[in-house]
Amino acid sequence: MTVPRPSAAPAGPPARDRALVADAARGVAAALRALYDRHAGRAMAIALRILRSRTEAEDVVQDTFVEIWRRAADYDEARGGVPAWVATIARTRAIDRRRSRDSAARATAGAKAEPEPDRGPEPIELAEKRQDRERVAEALAALPAEQRTAVELAYFEGLTQREIAARTGDPLGTVKTRVRLALVKLANLLAPVEGGSA
Amino acid sequence: MTCAEFQEQVAALALGALDSEEAAACQAHLAEPVAHTGCAEALARANATTGRLADALPPVRPGDAVWRGIEARIGAEAAPPSRGALRETVAWALAAAAAVALYITASARVDAEKRAEQGVVMTDQARESEAARQRCRIELESLRGAGEMEREAIALLAQPGTRAVSLAPVAGAPHRATAIVNAAAKRAIVVSSAMPAVEGKDYQLWVIRGQKAPQPAGFLRPTARGLSIGEIDRKLLEAAMPEQLAVSLEPAGGAPTPTTVLVAGPVKS
Numbered sequence: 001m002t003v004p005r006p007s008a009a010p011a012g013p014p015a016r017d018r019a020l021v022a023d024a025a026r027g028v029a030a031a032l033r034a035l036y037d038r039h040a041g042r043a044m045a046i047a048l049r050i051l052r053s054r055t056e057a058e059d060v061v062q063d064t065f066v067e068i069w070r071r072a073a074d075y076d077e078a079r080g081g082v083p084a085w086v087a088t089i090a091r092t093r094a095i096d097r098r099r100s101r102d103s104a105a106r107a108t109a110g111a112k113a114e115p116e117p118d119r120g121p122e123p124i125e126l127a128e129k130r131q132d133r134e135r136v137a138e139a140l141a142a143l144p145a146e147q148r149t150a151v152e153l154a155y156f157e158g159l160t161q162r163e164i165a166a167r168t169g170d171p172l173g174t175v176k177t178r179v180r181l182a183l184v185k186l187a188n189l190l191a192p193v194e195g196g197s198a
Numbered sequence: 199m200t201c202a203e204f205q206e207q208v209a210a211l212a213l214g215a216l217d218s219e220e221a222a223a224c225q226a227h228l229a230e231p232v233a234h235t236g237c238a239e240a241l242a243r244a245n246a247t248t249g250r251l252a253d254a255l256p257p258v259r260p261g262d263a264v265w266r267g268i269e270a271r272i273g274a275e276a277a278p279p280s281r282g283a284l285r286e287t288v289a290w291a292l293a294a295a296a297a298v299a300l301y302i303t304a305s306a307r308v309d310a311e312k313r314a315e316q317g318v319v320m321t322d323q324a325r326e327s328e329a330a331r332q333r334c335r336i337e338l339e340s341l342r343g344a345g346e347m348e349r350e351a352i353a354l355l356a357q358p359g360t361r362a363v364s365l366a367p368v369a370g371a372p373h374r375a376t377a378i379v380n381a382a383a384k385r386a387i388v389v390s391s392a393m394p395a396v397e398g399k400d401y402q403l404w405v406i407r408g409q410k411a412p413q414p415a416g417f418l419r420p421t422a423r424g425l426s427i428g429e430i431d432r433k434l435l436e437a438a439m440p441e442q443l444a445v446s447l448e449p450a451g452g453a454p455t456p457t458t459v460l461v462a463g464p465v466k467s
Contacts, residue, residue, distance in 0.1 A: 029272060176207075
Protein backbone atom coordinates (compact mmCIF):
# COMPACT_ATOMS: atom_id res chain seq x y z
CA MET A 1 0.00 0.00 0.00
CA THR A 2 1.47 3.37 -0.95
CA VAL A 3 1.55 6.08 1.70
CA PRO A 4 -0.01 9.35 0.47
CA ARG A 5 2.62 11.99 0.04
CA PRO A 6 2.03 15.67 0.74
CA SER A 7 1.26 17.89 -2.20
CA ALA A 8 3.63 20.75 -3.06
CA ALA A 9 3.09 23.74 -0.79
CA PRO A 10 1.77 26.81 -2.62
CA ALA A 11 2.59 30.28 -1.29
CA GLY A 12 0.32 32.31 1.08
CA PRO A 13 -1.14 31.24 4.44
CA PRO A 14 -4.74 30.60 3.26
CA ALA A 15 -3.57 28.55 0.28
CA ARG A 16 -1.12 26.67 2.48
CA ASP A 17 -3.90 25.86 4.94
CA ARG A 18 -6.17 24.61 2.17
CA ALA A 19 -3.42 22.38 0.82
CA LEU A 20 -2.80 20.94 4.28
CA VAL A 21 -6.48 20.20 4.77
CA ALA A 22 -6.59 18.50 1.38
CA ASP A 23 -3.56 16.41 2.32
CA ALA A 24 -5.10 15.51 5.68
CA ALA A 25 -8.22 14.39 3.81
CA ARG A 26 -6.00 12.02 1.85
CA GLY A 27 -4.62 10.57 5.06
CA VAL A 28 -1.30 12.46 5.30
CA ALA A 29 -0.68 12.62 9.05
CA ALA A 30 2.16 15.12 8.58
CA ALA A 31 -0.41 17.54 7.15
CA LEU A 32 -2.47 17.31 10.34
CA ARG A 33 0.70 17.94 12.34
CA ALA A 34 1.36 21.04 10.27
CA LEU A 35 -2.22 22.23 10.81
CA TYR A 36 -1.78 21.57 14.51
CA ASP A 37 1.43 23.58 14.63
CA ARG A 38 -0.29 26.46 12.83
CA HIS A 39 -3.62 26.53 14.67
CA ALA A 40 -3.45 24.65 17.98
CA GLY A 41 -2.49 27.84 19.78
CA ARG A 42 -5.69 29.51 18.58
CA ALA A 43 -7.85 26.51 19.52
CA MET A 44 -6.21 26.35 22.95
CA ALA A 45 -6.76 30.06 23.56
CA ILE A 46 -10.47 29.82 22.74
CA ALA A 47 -10.97 26.68 24.79
CA LEU A 48 -9.07 28.13 27.74
CA ARG A 49 -11.07 31.36 27.61
CA ILE A 50 -14.35 29.42 27.68
CA LEU A 51 -13.41 26.65 30.09
CA ARG A 52 -10.91 28.43 32.40
CA SER A 53 -9.22 25.06 32.91
CA ARG A 54 -6.02 24.10 31.13
CA THR A 55 -6.68 20.38 31.44
CA GLU A 56 -10.14 20.65 29.96
CA ALA A 57 -8.94 23.05 27.28
CA GLU A 58 -6.24 20.58 26.23
CA ASP A 59 -8.87 17.83 26.00
CA VAL A 60 -10.90 20.09 23.71
CA VAL A 61 -7.85 20.83 21.54
CA GLN A 62 -7.19 17.11 21.18
CA ASP A 63 -10.84 16.45 20.26
CA THR A 64 -10.75 19.38 17.83
CA PHE A 65 -7.84 18.07 15.80
CA VAL A 66 -9.12 14.50 15.81
CA GLU A 67 -12.36 15.90 14.41
CA ILE A 68 -10.42 17.89 11.81
CA TRP A 69 -8.69 14.67 10.78
CA ARG A 70 -12.02 12.86 10.45
CA ARG A 71 -13.79 15.70 8.64
CA ALA A 72 -11.01 17.12 6.46
CA ALA A 73 -12.80 15.81 3.38
CA ASP A 74 -15.88 17.81 4.33
CA TYR A 75 -14.09 21.16 4.68
CA ASP A 76 -15.92 23.75 2.60
CA GLU A 77 -13.87 26.81 1.75
CA ALA A 78 -17.07 28.76 1.02
CA ARG A 79 -17.98 28.67 4.71
CA GLY A 80 -14.79 30.43 5.79
CA GLY A 81 -11.03 29.99 6.02
CA VAL A 82 -9.28 27.16 7.83
CA PRO A 83 -8.46 29.26 10.94
CA ALA A 84 -12.17 30.11 11.33
CA TRP A 85 -13.06 26.44 10.81
CA VAL A 86 -10.64 25.32 13.52
CA ALA A 87 -11.87 28.06 15.85
CA THR A 88 -15.51 27.07 15.29
CA ILE A 89 -14.87 23.42 16.10
CA ALA A 90 -12.87 24.29 19.22
CA ARG A 91 -15.45 26.82 20.36
CA THR A 92 -18.40 24.46 19.83
CA ARG A 93 -16.70 21.66 21.75
CA ALA A 94 -15.63 23.98 24.54
CA ILE A 95 -19.13 25.41 24.95
CA ASP A 96 -20.69 21.93 24.99
CA ARG A 97 -18.18 20.82 27.58
CA ARG A 98 -18.78 23.85 29.74
CA ARG A 99 -22.55 23.42 29.61
CA SER A 100 -22.17 19.80 30.61
CA ARG A 101 -19.79 20.76 33.40
CA ASP A 102 -22.02 23.58 34.61
CA SER A 103 -24.98 21.20 34.82
CA ALA A 104 -22.93 18.93 37.05
CA ALA A 105 -21.62 21.88 39.05
CA ARG A 106 -25.15 23.13 39.75
CA ALA A 107 -25.77 19.80 41.47
CA THR A 108 -22.79 20.47 43.70
CA ALA A 109 -23.20 24.16 44.34
CA GLY A 110 -20.05 25.94 45.29
CA ALA A 111 -17.78 23.69 43.26
CA LYS A 112 -14.86 25.68 41.83
CA ALA A 113 -13.12 25.31 38.50
CA GLU A 114 -9.94 23.25 38.51
CA PRO A 115 -7.07 25.53 39.59
CA GLU A 116 -4.86 26.60 36.72
CA PRO A 117 -1.23 25.56 36.82
CA ASP A 118 0.95 28.65 36.87
CA ARG A 119 2.29 28.45 33.31
CA GLY A 120 0.83 31.47 31.55
CA PRO A 121 0.63 31.87 27.77
CA GLU A 122 3.73 31.12 25.77
CA PRO A 123 4.48 33.52 22.95
CA ILE A 124 4.40 31.52 19.72
CA GLU A 125 3.12 34.25 17.48
CA LEU A 126 4.73 35.37 14.34
CA ALA A 127 4.69 39.10 13.73
CA GLU A 128 1.78 38.89 11.29
CA LYS A 129 -0.35 36.95 13.77
CA ARG A 130 0.35 39.54 16.45
CA GLN A 131 -0.74 42.21 13.99
CA ASP A 132 -3.98 40.25 13.33
CA ARG A 133 -4.63 39.92 17.03
CA GLU A 134 -4.09 43.60 17.65
CA ARG A 135 -6.37 44.50 14.79
CA VAL A 136 -9.21 42.35 16.11
CA ALA A 137 -8.68 43.61 19.65
CA GLU A 138 -8.82 47.20 18.37
CA ALA A 139 -11.98 46.45 16.41
CA LEU A 140 -13.66 45.01 19.52
CA ALA A 141 -12.51 48.00 21.55
CA ALA A 142 -14.02 50.32 18.95
CA LEU A 143 -17.49 48.89 19.58
CA PRO A 144 -19.81 50.61 22.02
CA ALA A 145 -19.50 48.83 25.38
CA GLU A 146 -22.95 47.26 25.21
CA GLN A 147 -22.34 45.87 21.72
CA ARG A 148 -18.93 44.52 22.74
CA THR A 149 -20.44 42.83 25.80
CA ALA A 150 -23.16 41.22 23.70
CA VAL A 151 -20.63 39.86 21.19
CA GLU A 152 -18.28 38.58 23.89
CA LEU A 153 -21.07 36.89 25.83
CA ALA A 154 -22.28 35.22 22.62
CA TYR A 155 -18.90 34.20 21.24
CA PHE A 156 -16.80 33.45 24.31
CA GLU A 157 -19.53 32.20 26.63
CA GLY A 158 -21.88 30.65 24.11
CA LEU A 159 -24.96 32.52 25.36
CA THR A 160 -28.03 32.93 23.17
CA GLN A 161 -29.55 36.38 22.75
CA ARG A 162 -32.27 35.40 25.18
CA GLU A 163 -29.64 34.36 27.76
CA ILE A 164 -27.69 37.58 27.19
CA ALA A 165 -30.86 39.57 27.83
CA ALA A 166 -31.42 37.63 31.05
CA ARG A 167 -27.79 38.16 32.12
CA THR A 168 -27.66 41.90 31.37
CA GLY A 169 -31.25 42.73 32.25
CA ASP A 170 -31.76 44.37 28.87
CA PRO A 171 -34.81 43.81 26.64
CA LEU A 172 -34.41 40.97 24.14
CA GLY A 173 -35.08 43.32 21.22
CA THR A 174 -32.29 45.62 22.39
CA VAL A 175 -29.86 42.71 22.60
CA LYS A 176 -30.79 41.56 19.11
CA THR A 177 -30.17 45.03 17.72
CA ARG A 178 -26.81 45.28 19.50
CA VAL A 179 -25.66 41.91 18.14
CA ARG A 180 -26.66 42.84 14.61
CA LEU A 181 -25.05 46.28 14.69
CA ALA A 182 -21.90 44.94 16.37
CA LEU A 183 -21.25 42.40 13.67
CA VAL A 184 -21.86 44.92 10.88
CA LYS A 185 -19.34 47.27 12.48
CA LEU A 186 -16.81 44.47 13.08
CA ALA A 187 -17.14 43.32 9.48
CA ASN A 188 -16.33 46.84 8.28
CA LEU A 189 -13.41 47.25 10.69
CA LEU A 190 -11.96 43.82 9.86
CA ALA A 191 -12.41 43.99 6.08
CA PRO A 192 -9.22 42.85 4.38
CA VAL A 193 -6.76 45.67 3.84
CA GLU A 194 -5.28 46.14 0.37
CA GLY A 195 -2.51 43.60 -0.15
CA GLY A 196 -3.14 41.82 3.17
CA SER A 197 -4.44 38.32 3.85
CA ALA A 198 -8.13 37.84 4.74
CA MET B 199 -39.33 33.68 6.84
CA THR B 200 -38.36 36.29 4.26
CA CYS B 201 -34.82 37.02 3.12
CA ALA B 202 -34.95 40.34 4.98
CA GLU B 203 -35.96 38.56 8.19
CA PHE B 204 -33.19 36.01 7.70
CA GLN B 205 -30.58 38.70 7.17
CA GLU B 206 -31.76 40.46 10.34
CA GLN B 207 -30.73 37.33 12.24
CA VAL B 208 -27.64 36.34 10.32
CA ALA B 209 -25.24 37.93 12.83
CA ALA B 210 -26.79 36.01 15.72
CA LEU B 211 -26.83 32.85 13.61
CA ALA B 212 -23.11 33.14 12.90
CA LEU B 213 -22.40 33.79 16.58
CA GLY B 214 -24.48 30.78 17.62
CA ALA B 215 -26.67 33.12 19.64
CA LEU B 216 -30.06 32.01 18.34
CA ASP B 217 -32.43 29.68 20.14
CA SER B 218 -32.61 26.25 18.54
CA GLU B 219 -35.99 26.97 16.97
CA GLU B 220 -34.77 30.26 15.52
CA ALA B 221 -31.61 28.60 14.18
CA ALA B 222 -33.61 25.77 12.65
CA ALA B 223 -35.95 28.29 11.01
CA CYS B 224 -32.96 30.14 9.53
CA GLN B 225 -31.50 26.91 8.17
CA ALA B 226 -34.87 25.98 6.74
CA HIS B 227 -35.03 29.34 4.99
CA LEU B 228 -31.58 28.84 3.46
CA ALA B 229 -32.61 25.41 2.25
CA GLU B 230 -35.74 26.70 0.50
CA PRO B 231 -35.50 26.31 -3.27
CA VAL B 232 -36.36 29.96 -3.97
CA ALA B 233 -34.38 32.87 -5.38
CA HIS B 234 -32.72 34.28 -2.28
CA THR B 235 -31.54 37.90 -2.23
CA GLY B 236 -28.06 37.64 -0.78
CA CYS B 237 -28.79 35.30 2.16
CA ALA B 238 -25.89 32.91 1.59
CA GLU B 239 -23.52 35.82 1.00
CA ALA B 240 -24.67 37.55 4.19
CA LEU B 241 -24.10 34.37 6.17
CA ALA B 242 -20.66 33.88 4.63
CA ARG B 243 -19.69 37.45 5.60
CA ALA B 244 -21.02 36.96 9.13
CA ASN B 245 -19.16 33.65 9.49
CA ALA B 246 -15.96 35.24 8.23
CA THR B 247 -16.28 38.04 10.80
CA THR B 248 -17.07 35.77 13.75
CA GLY B 249 -14.22 33.51 12.68
CA ARG B 250 -11.86 36.44 13.26
CA LEU B 251 -12.98 36.92 16.88
CA ALA B 252 -10.71 34.09 17.98
CA ASP B 253 -7.80 36.23 16.74
CA ALA B 254 -8.45 38.60 19.65
CA LEU B 255 -6.94 36.08 22.02
CA PRO B 256 -3.18 35.52 22.24
CA PRO B 257 -2.41 31.94 21.23
CA VAL B 258 -1.59 29.48 24.01
CA ARG B 259 0.63 26.47 23.35
CA PRO B 260 -0.95 23.18 24.47
CA GLY B 261 1.21 20.73 26.43
CA ASP B 262 3.29 18.20 24.49
CA ALA B 263 0.99 15.36 25.53
CA VAL B 264 -1.86 16.85 23.46
CA TRP B 265 -0.23 16.07 20.11
CA ARG B 266 0.82 12.64 21.32
CA GLY B 267 -2.80 11.94 22.22
CA ILE B 268 -3.97 13.11 18.78
CA GLU B 269 -1.36 10.94 17.09
CA ALA B 270 -2.44 7.91 19.07
CA ARG B 271 -6.10 8.44 18.23
CA ILE B 272 -5.68 9.04 14.50
CA GLY B 273 -3.22 6.19 14.26
CA ALA B 274 -5.96 3.87 15.52
CA GLU B 275 -8.43 5.07 12.89
CA ALA B 276 -8.81 4.29 9.20
CA ALA B 277 -8.28 7.05 6.63
CA PRO B 278 -10.91 9.79 6.80
CA PRO B 279 -14.16 9.10 4.93
CA SER B 280 -14.63 10.47 1.45
CA ARG B 281 -16.40 13.79 0.95
CA GLY B 282 -20.18 13.93 1.27
CA ALA B 283 -22.22 12.07 3.83
CA LEU B 284 -25.04 11.69 1.31
CA ARG B 285 -22.89 10.18 -1.42
CA GLU B 286 -21.10 7.92 1.04
CA THR B 287 -24.28 6.74 2.73
CA VAL B 288 -26.24 6.17 -0.46
CA ALA B 289 -23.30 4.54 -2.26
CA TRP B 290 -22.74 2.16 0.61
CA ALA B 291 -26.41 1.39 0.91
CA LEU B 292 -26.92 0.92 -2.83
CA ALA B 293 -23.90 -1.36 -3.02
CA ALA B 294 -25.31 -3.46 -0.24
CA ALA B 295 -28.78 -3.41 -1.78
CA ALA B 296 -27.30 -4.43 -5.12
CA ALA B 297 -25.53 -7.28 -3.38
CA VAL B 298 -28.83 -8.40 -1.92
CA ALA B 299 -30.56 -8.19 -5.30
CA LEU B 300 -27.71 -9.98 -7.04
CA TYR B 301 -27.75 -12.73 -4.42
CA ILE B 302 -31.45 -13.27 -4.89
CA THR B 303 -31.11 -13.27 -8.68
CA ALA B 304 -28.02 -15.48 -8.72
CA SER B 305 -29.49 -17.85 -6.20
CA ALA B 306 -32.67 -18.28 -8.23
CA ARG B 307 -30.64 -18.79 -11.40
CA VAL B 308 -28.45 -21.43 -9.78
CA ASP B 309 -31.51 -23.25 -8.49
CA ALA B 310 -33.07 -23.18 -11.94
CA GLU B 311 -29.85 -24.43 -13.51
CA LYS B 312 -29.56 -27.26 -11.04
CA ARG B 313 -33.13 -28.32 -11.70
CA ALA B 314 -32.50 -28.26 -15.45
CA GLU B 315 -29.14 -29.95 -15.32
CA GLN B 316 -29.89 -32.83 -12.92
CA GLY B 317 -26.59 -34.64 -12.45
CA VAL B 318 -25.09 -33.07 -15.58
CA VAL B 319 -21.91 -30.95 -15.45
CA MET B 320 -22.80 -27.24 -14.78
CA THR B 321 -22.99 -24.91 -17.76
CA ASP B 322 -20.81 -21.80 -18.00
CA GLN B 323 -23.79 -19.69 -17.02
CA ALA B 324 -24.36 -21.79 -13.93
CA ARG B 325 -20.71 -21.50 -12.99
CA GLU B 326 -20.90 -17.69 -13.32
CA SER B 327 -24.07 -17.64 -11.27
CA GLU B 328 -22.48 -19.75 -8.60
CA ALA B 329 -19.47 -17.42 -8.47
CA ALA B 330 -21.80 -14.42 -8.19
CA ARG B 331 -23.74 -16.20 -5.48
CA GLN B 332 -20.57 -16.76 -3.48
CA ARG B 333 -19.58 -13.11 -3.83
CA CYS B 334 -23.04 -12.05 -2.73
CA ARG B 335 -22.94 -14.44 0.17
CA ILE B 336 -19.75 -12.74 1.34
CA GLU B 337 -21.47 -9.34 1.01
CA LEU B 338 -24.43 -10.60 2.96
CA GLU B 339 -22.19 -11.95 5.67
CA SER B 340 -20.81 -8.46 6.15
CA LEU B 341 -24.32 -7.08 5.98
CA ARG B 342 -25.44 -9.32 8.80
CA GLY B 343 -22.92 -7.55 11.00
CA ALA B 344 -24.28 -4.15 9.99
CA GLY B 345 -27.22 -4.09 12.32
CA GLU B 346 -30.95 -4.03 11.97
CA MET B 347 -31.29 -0.27 11.52
CA GLU B 348 -28.77 -0.22 8.67
CA ARG B 349 -30.71 -2.98 6.92
CA GLU B 350 -33.90 -0.99 7.49
CA ALA B 351 -32.27 2.05 5.90
CA ILE B 352 -31.21 -0.01 2.87
CA ALA B 353 -34.69 -1.41 2.49
CA LEU B 354 -36.24 2.07 2.75
CA LEU B 355 -33.81 3.46 0.15
CA ALA B 356 -34.94 0.77 -2.25
CA GLN B 357 -38.63 1.68 -1.96
CA PRO B 358 -40.24 3.82 -4.65
CA GLY B 359 -40.82 7.41 -3.61
CA THR B 360 -37.94 7.50 -1.11
CA ARG B 361 -35.93 10.72 -1.01
CA ALA B 362 -32.55 11.39 0.59
CA VAL B 363 -32.58 14.88 2.13
CA SER B 364 -29.47 16.63 3.39
CA LEU B 365 -29.75 18.13 6.90
CA ALA B 366 -27.56 21.22 6.88
CA PRO B 367 -25.26 22.27 9.74
CA VAL B 368 -26.51 25.07 11.99
CA ALA B 369 -24.41 28.15 12.67
CA GLY B 370 -21.18 26.82 11.30
CA ALA B 371 -21.31 23.59 13.29
CA PRO B 372 -19.14 20.89 11.63
CA HIS B 373 -21.88 18.31 11.34
CA ARG B 374 -23.97 16.87 8.62
CA ALA B 375 -26.65 14.27 8.30
CA THR B 376 -28.95 12.76 5.74
CA ALA B 377 -32.62 11.93 6.20
CA ILE B 378 -33.95 8.98 4.19
CA VAL B 379 -37.62 9.89 3.87
CA ASN B 380 -40.62 8.05 2.42
CA ALA B 381 -43.90 9.92 2.91
CA ALA B 382 -46.09 7.07 1.68
CA ALA B 383 -44.46 4.64 4.09
CA LYS B 384 -44.55 7.32 6.80
CA ARG B 385 -40.93 6.62 7.69
CA ALA B 386 -37.77 8.66 8.04
CA ILE B 387 -34.34 7.35 9.01
CA VAL B 388 -31.48 9.75 9.75
CA VAL B 389 -27.89 8.74 9.00
CA SER B 390 -24.66 10.58 9.67
CA SER B 391 -21.01 9.78 9.24
CA ALA B 392 -20.06 13.09 10.86
CA MET B 393 -21.34 12.78 14.42
CA PRO B 394 -18.71 11.07 16.50
CA ALA B 395 -19.70 9.70 19.88
CA VAL B 396 -19.42 12.25 22.73
CA GLU B 397 -19.02 10.90 26.22
CA GLY B 398 -22.05 11.61 28.36
CA LYS B 399 -24.06 12.95 25.41
CA ASP B 400 -26.66 11.64 22.99
CA TYR B 401 -27.60 12.85 19.50
CA GLN B 402 -31.34 13.44 19.72
CA LEU B 403 -33.79 13.57 16.82
CA TRP B 404 -36.55 16.21 16.53
CA VAL B 405 -39.64 16.74 14.44
CA ILE B 406 -40.59 20.38 13.76
CA ARG B 407 -44.04 21.45 12.56
CA GLY B 408 -44.56 25.12 11.76
CA GLN B 409 -44.05 27.35 14.77
CA LYS B 410 -44.74 24.61 17.29
CA ALA B 411 -42.07 23.50 19.74
CA PRO B 412 -39.84 20.70 18.40
CA GLN B 413 -41.01 17.23 19.39
CA PRO B 414 -38.44 14.67 20.60
CA ALA B 415 -38.36 11.90 18.02
CA GLY B 416 -35.66 9.41 19.00
CA PHE B 417 -31.89 9.17 18.98
CA LEU B 418 -29.00 8.51 16.64
CA ARG B 419 -27.00 5.47 17.73
CA PRO B 420 -23.44 4.62 16.64
CA THR B 421 -22.84 1.54 14.49
CA ALA B 422 -19.81 -0.67 14.11
CA ARG B 423 -19.25 0.90 10.68
CA GLY B 424 -18.70 4.36 12.17
CA LEU B 425 -22.12 5.71 11.15
CA SER B 426 -24.74 7.10 13.48
CA ILE B 427 -28.25 6.07 12.56
CA GLY B 428 -31.73 6.38 13.99
CA GLU B 429 -35.34 6.25 12.92
CA ILE B 430 -37.82 9.07 13.56
CA ASP B 431 -40.55 7.87 15.93
CA ARG B 432 -43.15 6.49 13.50
CA LYS B 433 -46.04 7.66 15.69
CA LEU B 434 -45.00 11.25 14.95
CA LEU B 435 -45.27 10.65 11.20
CA GLU B 436 -48.63 8.91 11.10
CA ALA B 437 -50.74 12.03 10.66
CA ALA B 438 -48.43 13.87 8.24
CA MET B 439 -44.78 14.44 7.48
CA PRO B 440 -43.32 17.37 9.43
CA GLU B 441 -41.86 20.46 7.82
CA GLN B 442 -38.42 19.83 9.26
CA LEU B 443 -36.20 17.34 11.00
CA ALA B 444 -33.34 18.29 13.28
CA VAL B 445 -30.58 16.67 15.33
CA SER B 446 -29.22 18.14 18.55
CA LEU B 447 -26.58 17.15 21.08
CA GLU B 448 -28.06 16.59 24.53
CA PRO B 449 -27.07 15.12 27.86
CA ALA B 450 -27.27 11.32 27.87
CA GLY B 451 -30.90 10.25 27.81
CA GLY B 452 -32.06 13.34 25.93
CA ALA B 453 -33.88 16.53 26.82
CA PRO B 454 -37.49 17.71 26.55
CA THR B 455 -36.45 20.63 24.34
CA PRO B 456 -33.38 20.94 22.11
CA THR B 457 -30.41 22.84 23.53
CA THR B 458 -27.67 22.63 20.88
CA VAL B 459 -29.15 22.00 17.42
CA LEU B 460 -26.45 20.67 15.11
CA VAL B 461 -28.26 20.07 11.82
CA ALA B 462 -31.72 20.75 10.46
CA GLY B 463 -33.49 20.63 7.16
CA PRO B 464 -36.88 20.65 5.43
CA VAL B 465 -38.27 17.22 4.58
CA LYS B 466 -41.79 17.98 3.42
CA SER B 467 -41.93 17.94 -0.36
